[in-house]
Amino acid sequence: MTQRVLFDATRLLHRGGRRAPTGVDRVCLAYAEWLVSLSGITLTPVRIVRDQLGALDPRWFAQTVAQLRARWSGSADEAPAEAEIRLVQALGATQRGRSLIGLDPAAPDHGRQVLQGLLRGRPLPRLRRGDLYVNVGHTGLNSARVLSELTAAGVAPLILIHDLIPITHPEFCRPGEATRHRTRMRVALRHADRIVVNSAHTGEQLSAFAAREDIATPPVLAAPLGLESRFLTPGWTPAEPPYFVHVGTLEARKNLAFLLTLWRRLEERMGPATPRLVLIGRQGWENEAVMDHLERSPNLQGLVHQAADLPDAALARLMRGARAVLAPSSEEGFDLPAVEAMAMGVPLIASDIPVHRELVAGAQLIDPLDGLGWMAAIAQATATPVATLAPGPSFKAPTWPAHFEQVAAFANLPLAGKQDVLRSVRP
Structure with a gap:
């Protein structure tokens, strides 16, 4: 039997x-x-x-x-959906327009x-x-x-x-x-x-x-x-102008209000040279502070965008083009996007918390409350010429x-x- x-x-x-x-x-x-x-x-x-x-x-x-x-998962051969095309256009625009918020492909x-x-x-x-x-x-x-x-x-x-x-x-x-x-x-x-x-x-x-x-x-x-096979193959191709990616539900433990406060300060210091940031994930619990930044901060308009429900093919393309994937969470049980970034050779800047020390120790780990440290890491990654950028460290993916x-x-x-x-x- x-x-x-x-x-x-x-x-x-x-x-x-x-x-x-x-x-x-x-x-x-x-x-x-x-x-x-x-x-x-x-x-x-x-x-x-x-x-x-x-x-x-x-x-x-x-x-x-x-x-x-x-x-x-989507298909690597499938033409990008309109949501991905609009997002890529916004990230590559020479002039800042309005932030894309709630960008979401049609759901079944x-x-x-x-x-x-x-x-x-x-x-x-x-x-x-x-x-x-x-x-x-x-x-x-x-x-x-x-x-x-x-x-x-x-x-x-x-x-x-x-x-x-x-x-x-x-x-x-x-x-x-x-x-x-x-x-x-x-x-x-x-x-x-x-x-x-x-x-x-x-x-x-x-x-x-x-x-x-x-x-x-x-x-x-x-x-x-x-990890699914799409995220197992190294292939980092940083885009110009530079942008950064965060992947995960927009909720309090992801520490995104902190990240957006840093981005406002970066904009005050760097002006037109400020990199773009895209938050890929659905809106979750207690995200009012995050949405207030996205919708009401003039400093972040055209710099920070938010999209949800992108298929894996689009997600992998966006991660591979980023200067780094950012993972500033206050707490995680695993943190799949952080591991995916390491597996693809995309530099990862992550919070110095137990699960990141366990799973992605080769990443650049910074205390989740160290605003100056995070700003310095992001600014350095932004200013480094593409020709001299090095992919993330060798990583044995689970x-x-x-x-x-x-x-x-x-x-x-x-x-x-x-x-x-x-x-x-x-x-």
Whole structure:
């Protein structure tokens, strides 16, 4: 009897209408692709509705996963979308115009995607001892009901924890999120058979939380997340005039109000020589200070732009043309864009925080409160002639094949895939 794996697709279904994924969405998609392609198992995709598991049509799910990959990655041969063209034109303009804010390609119908998933539902097969339940999206952990029923039937839950930021840094999150995340972590610790974390830093925070809560910790694997193939090939080509890129949701912990304050000061000092900056990411929680800078600061008009939901092909092109990728975050669990920049040979200027010291130690790390240090680094990168610029240091990028090899051994899953699954996730 082949091992049956229940993969929780709840988050993928709810995010399926987005034009581009968040970091957590990327992980969900990569795991879905891996499990769909993995031989030696019987895959049963499931979703949670009102604290109850329901199954999905496996064939429909595999097709949906392939469609999400095509939409989120884009094609390197595909002509740039209008949003990317406008952004590139603004970054290369000799005269400052108005800032582009909220630049966003047309998004597909999110409600239709969710409805299709619900209509493809089917009764959950009888749970068997030895089944494996895989949840990598933090879904269904607000209540212990689902995991309790699984463990009572002998199913082994494998949970991936992305971060404990709502607990360690509640000031960066929505009111009440700290309480909700404590519940999620308690449920995971008490009911998971095994836990995967994306960095040693996240693992240390999880262990500290378990000790404070007096909960025994199940086996934990720290396995860095992989990069998709588009971000694995070096190819830095800095553009003129110079510009910088930040990738990530516009939210408080990303320290973007600090970054924009620096940009205003740079404009006061450098005038017409001030480089452009593009913030690539959706607007998130408590971003009022960031939007106030973007919309109301005359010093930043035409210098700082914001775009959301660009496919990976466009994102990679913009990152490769930047003088540096900037990552001034106050806290991260992994920071995928920072790792992607290092893998492509794009210089990275990042905050000196534990996860950056762990994952991108070769980057230029500066204290996230050192305004003068950040200004000096940005000004130097701007003033250096293109002919004398050097790419970022040599970097061994984490890959999905390596990640899944570790997870397969940890969870006693087969390694062989139907279509060479131990590969980098293809665009």
